[in-house]
Amino acid sequence: MQAFEAIVIGSSAGGLHALKTLIKGLKPGFDIPIIIAQHLSPHSENYMAHFLDQLNTIKVKEADEREKILAGHAYIAPPNFHLLIENDRTFSLTVEEKVNYARPSIDILFETAAEVFREKLIGIILTGANHDGANGIRKIRFFGGFTIAQNPSSAESDTMPKAAIQTGSILKTMELEEIAVFLNSLLN
Amino acid sequence: MTNSVYYEKDDSILQLEMELLLEAVFRQYGYDFRNYNKAHVKRRLVYRMQQLKLESLSELQHKILHHPQVLALVLKDLSINVTEMYRDPAFYLSLRKEVIPILRTYPFLRIWHAGCATGEEVYSFAILLKEEGLYERSQIYATDFNTEVLETAKKGIYPVSKIKEYTLNYQDAGGKNSFSDFYTARYDAALFDPELKKNIVFAEHNLVTDSVFAETHLIICRNVLIYFNRTLQNKVLELFNESLIKGGFLGLGSKENIMFSTVQDQFLITNPNEKIFQKKIL
Structure with a gap:
């Protein structure tokens, strides 16, 4: 199996609970970097990084501009910024227009991550009530990365995983707990 | 803004074309985007390339050099104009x-x-x-x-x-x-x-x-x-x-x-x- 170098996750409505379940399921010492775009109200303080960090599985923090992506860390896009991946594997942020009514946009994160990590990237679409992330999933598959959608029938909001599946670019549909088990299995 | 996926397998050619385009914009018009973060600039240039139905960033460079009105579009793409009153x-x-x-x-x-x-x-x-x-x-x-x-x-x-x-x-x-x-x-x-x-x-x-x-x-x-x-x-x-x-x-x-x-x-x-x-x- 190819050695994966990064995991990108997109989530929207119901995302906090889903991310909690997923991250809680990871083995301590899980070392593939995780980068998350979760739709949030532009005015929300980012309590989310703090909340997920307290689950004590991996280090969770808000992504900073020009920050280097490190193993053993999960990064969350700051509210009201798009999060992009640069070729030197650092983050950059922009405030350009919303994409799919969202900032952060899952598509922007996924598409820029796909160009950098190519076949060594896993893209995961979780619960959400819009179509963000579908184009990103297409691009990840185009570059040979691995793609997963949360099972729409058990997702809090099924529109987003359904839209991702409809692209024909999703390789696996799984329950949240199964996603965690799968990710753990990638570690030796 | 459209969000169609651009399928370019060979990123090194895209990077090269982007660098040459930015160099051309600077030398011909004096606008210097060479030290902007690349991921954003690439997205915006590819967006403009697609809007103009061009095949490559090299073609976009040609248009920019020979048609100043295309430069105006690109300047708009690369300028940061999303703001609001009392933002934060x-x-x-x-x-x-x-x-x-x-x-x-x-x-x-x-x-x-x-x-x-x-x-x-x-x-x-x-x-x-x-x-x-x-x-x-x-x-x-x-x-x-x-x-x-x-x-x-x-x-x-x-x-x-x-x-x-x-x-x-x-x-x-x-x-x-x-x-x-x-x-x-x-x-x-x-x-x-x-x-x-x-x-x-x-x-x-x-x-x-x-x-x-x-x-x-x-x-x-x-x-x-x-x-x-x-x-x-x-x-x-x-x-x-x-x-x-x-x-x-x-x-x-x-x-x-x-x-x-x-x-x-x-x-x-x-x-x-x-x-x-x-x-x-x-």
Whole structure:
């Protein structure tokens, strides 16, 4: 199996609970970097990084501009910024227009991550009530990365995983707990 | 903005074409995007390439060199023109509470909004200065490299549909009046009080290629540095340092910082969350 170098996750409505379940399921010492775009109200303080960090599985923090992506860390896009991946594997942020009514946009994160990590990237679409992330999933598959959608029938909001599946670019549909088990299995 | 996926397997060719295009734009027209963060620039150029139904960035370069109207489109794509009134109200509240009391001690103020885009934040701060009784002794410079957005800024007309959100922001920013005192709504447009423009000079200025034009007491430059690489961030921060008087203030965007920059030791932190810094008096 190819050695994966990064995991990108997109989530929207119901995302906090889903991310909690997923991250809680990871083995301590899980070392593939995780980068998350979760739709949030532009005015929300980012309590989310703090909340997920307290689950004590991996280090969770808000992504900073020009920050280097490190193993053993999960990064969350700051509210009201798009999060992009640069070729030197650092983050950059922009405030350009919303994409799919969202900032952060899952598509922007996924598409820029796909160009950098190519076949060594896993893209995961979780619960959400819009179509963000579908184009990103297409691009990840185009570059040979691995793609997963949360099972729409058990997702809090099924529109987003359904839209991702409809692209024909999703390789696996799984329950949240199964996603965690799968990710753990990638570690030796 | 469309969001179609661009399928280019060979990223090294795309990178090369992008670098050549940016070099061509700089050498022919003087606009320097060579030190912008690449991921964003690539997205925007590919977007324009697709809109014009071109096959490659090399073709886009050709169009830019031979058709200045294509350059205008690309400049618009690469300029940062998403803003709002009292964006991040806590930033303005902090200016009001922590910076205004010190600015009040000067007989005359020069304030520079660098990268002002369509001007929403310029009017926001002009209103704040009025409410604090400092407007009459202030000279405000609002600059951007994009002349098209400056024209919008000069008009001071914004969509009525945004006013509800701006009003909430204004209140959260410590606004002292009714926000509707400052604009006249007609149909779908809100015209801001032309009196607010009296002491504002809107001017073309490029942070990447132009130099300091005035000694200033406060510089507000928000969500511009995030588009630049470290080298260019340092260059622009040094420009600000040169413009500011000793004891002058610098307000950046919420994810921007002077930490780890070459001017780090020249500033004190006034508000770490709102990214407001004061140049040391020494």
